Amino acid sequence: MRSIAPRNRSAIAPSRHRAIAQAVQGVVAGERLAERARWDLGEQLRWLSAIRRYVELAQGISTRIDAECPDIDRETFVEPHEMCSTTHVHNNHRLVTIQEGDMLFWGNVGMQLDMHQGDMVLIPDGRLHGSTVTSAECTYHQPIIPDDWVAALIAELDAKAQV
Numbered sequence: 554m555r556s557i558a559p560r561n562r563s564a565i566a567p568s569r570h571r572a573i574a575q576a577v578q579g580v581v582a583g584e585r586l587a588e589r590a591r592w593d594l595g596e597q598l599r600w601l602s603a604i605r606r607y608v609e610l611a612q613g614i615s616t617r618i619d620a621e622c623p624d625i626d627r628e629t630f631v632e633p634h635e636m637c638s639t640t641h642v643h644n645n646h647r648l649v650t651i652q653e654g655d656m657l658f659w660g661n662v663g664m665q666l667d668m669h670q671g672d673m674v675l676i677p678d679g680r681l682h683g684s685t686v687t688s689a690e691c692t693y694h695q696p697i698i699p700d701d702w703v704a705a706l707i708a709e710l711d712a713k714a715q716v
Contacts (some may be wrong), residue, residue, distance in 0.1 A: 611673035627694035646698040654691030
């Protein structure tokens with residue numbers, strides 16, 4: 554019986570070493586992704602458990618917009634009854650403000666925030682959320698909020714909590 558093994562084993566050794574190195578890189582990358590996923594889940598749960606705090610932050614941001622940037626692009630949406638915004642994320646902070654109508658806002662199964670005219674909430678970047686219009690029509694705004702504004706307000710609230 555004739556062997557099908559290569560005649561020059563030393564030619565295969567570099568390929569084998571590269572394959573092993575790439576497999577190790579894949580395992581390390583998988584571990585990093587899993588670690589990031591656990592961190593992100595923690596951030597999502599922290600946001601949901603502190604949603605009232607993000608309603609307070611929204612008030613401060615709205616006041617600052619009125620004083621410093623009254624012409625900010627508010628990204629206005631007008632949606633009909635039962636319009637559903639499936640869960641999604643943004644890569645920037647958003648201030649959701651209800652101008653007219655009613656909306657059921659959520660960030661996870663069981664977490665719901667009933668929003669009406671004048672209500673607002675800050676959605677930090679990367680936080681999973683969605684909504685459903687519960688009135689005949691809902692007009693709401695979603696301006697993009699700079700990172701430094703959010704950081705300053707969070708620092709201010711943290712300082713007040715420590716006093």
